Amino acid sequence: MTARPQRADAARNRRLLLAAAADEFAEHGLDASVADIATRAGVGKGTVFRHFATKDDLIAAILIDRMAELSALGERLLAAADAEAALREFLTAAARQRQERDLSFLAAASESIPEVTAARQRMLDAVDALVGRARDLGVLRPDVTGADVFLLMCAPNYIAGYVPDASPDLWRRYLALILDGLRPEAARPLPAEAPYLS
Amino acid sequence: MTARPQRADAARNRRLLLAAAADEFAEHGLDASVADIATRAGVGKGTVFRHFATKDDLIAAILIDRMAELSALGERLLAAADAEAALREFLTAAARQRQERDLSFLAAASESIPEVTAARQRMLDAVDALVGRARDLGVLRPDVTGADVFLLMCAPNYIAGYVPDASPDLWRRYLALILDGLRPEAARPLPAEAPYLS
DNA sequence: CACTAAGCGGACCGCGCGGTCAACTTGGTA
DNA sequence: TACCAAGTTGACCGCGCGGTCCGCTTAGTG
Numbered sequence: 001m002t003a004r005p006q007r008a009d010a011a012r013n014r015r016l017l018l019a020a021a022a023d024e025f026a027e028h029g030l031d032a033s034v035a036d037i038a039t040r041a042g043v044g045k046g047t048v049f050r051h052f053a054t055k056d057d058l059i060a061a062i063l064i065d066r067m068a069e070l071s072a073l074g075e076r077l078l079a080a081a082d083a084e085a086a087l088r089e090f091l092t093a094a095a096r097q098r099q100e101r102d103l104s105f106l107a108a109a110s111e112s113i114p115e116v117t118a119a120r121q122r123m124l125d126a127v128d129a130l131v132g133r134a135r136d137l138g139v140l141r142p143d144v145t146g147a148d149v150f151l152l153m154c155a156p157n158y159i160a161g162y163v164p165d166a167s168p169d170l171w172r173r174y175l176a177l178i179l180d181g182l183r184p185e186a187a188r189p190l191p192a193e194a195p196y197l198s
Numbered sequence: 199m200t201a202r203p204q205r206a207d208a209a210r211n212r213r214l215l216l217a218a219a220a221d222e223f224a225e226h227g228l229d230a231s232v233a234d235i236a237t238r239a240g241v242g243k244g245t246v247f248r249h250f251a252t253k254d255d256l257i258a259a260i261l262i263d264r265m266a267e268l269s270a271l272g273e274r275l276l277a278a279a280d281a282e283a284a285l286r287e288f289l290t291a292a293a294r295q296r297q298e299r300d301l302s303f304l305a306a307a308s309e310s311i312p313e314v315t316a317a318r319q320r321m322l323d324a325v326d327a328l329v330g331r332a333r334d335l336g337v338l339r340p341d342v343t344g345a346d347v348f349l350l351m352c353a354p355n356y357i358a359g360y361v362p363d364a365s366p367d368l369w370r371r372y373l374a375l376i377l378d379g380l381r382p383e384a385a386r387p388l389p390a391e392a393p394y395l396s
Numbered sequence: 397c398a399c400t401a402a403g404c405g406g407a408c409c410g411c412g413c414g415g416t417c418a419a420c421t422t423g424g425t426a
Numbered sequence: 427t428a429c430c431a432a433g434t435t436g437a438c439c440g441c442g443c444g445g446t447c448c449g450c451t452t453a454g455t456g
């Protein structure tokens with residue numbers, strides 16, 4: 001019943017593949033080919049499909065890893081003393097992760113894979129908790145929700161990404177601008193209801 | 199020397215093709231195939247390439263049309279009495295255009311085509327003027343530039359686009375949030391320099 | 397050390413893409 | 427109306443993709 005554990009070389013190749021794929025996607029977008037990923041990892045193309053049934057499965061595995069990383073950070077930050085700083089730190093970490101390797105376009109390719117949805121939900125829960133705490137303490141305007149912040153999270157890199165030879169820190173500027181809009185001082189009534197996320 | 203003018207049916211087909219291509223790209227993203235575009239326009243595939251040498255040229259033509267539309271609006275709004283309302287109206291129009299048909303992904307595909315760069319520059323100039331006026335009147339924080347606003351312009355739809363079954367007005371929420379961050383009241387010092395665009 | 401199943405590699409397949417071309421049709425002109 | 431350059435068409439081409447498959451290699455075991 002209990003299957004034999006994975007062989008050592010197979011485990012190593014799986015790790016190599018995930019890293020190579022992340023790099024290759026970051027460089028060439030969704031069009032990065034499976035063959036190139038295999039070459040970069042130093043394995044044959046067949047090996048890719050032994051570990052990941054389809055290209056979409058490979059994408060999903062990458063996304064799950066990255067989201068889990070952020071979720072863990074968010075959960076840790078819930079214990080921090082300063083709620084505002086905790087939220088800012090979380091958003092900064094998310095933006096930094098994406099600055100290093102922008103893989104946001106992968107998200108669209110693997111909707112509907114349950115493990116991805118679950119990882120996403122865990123991250124949303126973490127954000128929700130961080131936001132709730134900050135809002136209760138009055139450092140966040142009362143009309144923004146966890147879902148709002150979850151969505152805004154990706155914006156700073158997106159904005160900075162339009163600048164061809166941008167400073168690698170440009171996203172900080174737009175993160176700061178967005179955070180200024182989230183504070184109670186500047187709040188004017190918001191049109192449209194806050195969205196409900198899965 | 200003066201070439202004979204384009205035939206009437208050719209001009210009609212060109213218009214049909216641009217419309218069909220915009221629809222097809224909006225529905226299927228960059229992967230929309232030239233063959234499908236031709237079918238949708240009711241012409242043969244060869245006709246597409248008679249009007250647009252490559253797929254990228256077709257994309258460029260679409261982008262130029264859309265940007266020209268916004269540029270004209272921006273230039274008109276410079277004469278408006280209320281500078282803050284003018285800027286808000288411009289950003290609203292830009293977001294509405296993109297809400298109807300999101301073609302933002304096309305921008306990356308046709309960098310480096312001079313006509314696209316020129317159309318983009320004209321739009322940037324219009325935004326710059328609108329922003330300058332609003333800033334001088336004190337309704338915008340002094341540390342944001344035209345380039346900042348130009349970049350932020352695309353963010354509300356991007357953010358709302360992550361919500362699967364979003365209200366078609368959700369972008370208004372995030373546009374309002376961003377505008378709140380642009381007002382002087384909430385301003386805290388911004389990290390990173392403002393970017394310089396083209 | 398011998399055995400075996402897990403793992404590996406890369407030639408191979410079918411497909412759909414962007415782009416070409418030569419035979420055909422048609423709008424505009426004199 | 428007769429003419430022809432401009433315009434149209436869809437079969438066709440080569441390519442690179444995701445995915446398959448089977449003969450070979452190798453890690454782990456008794």
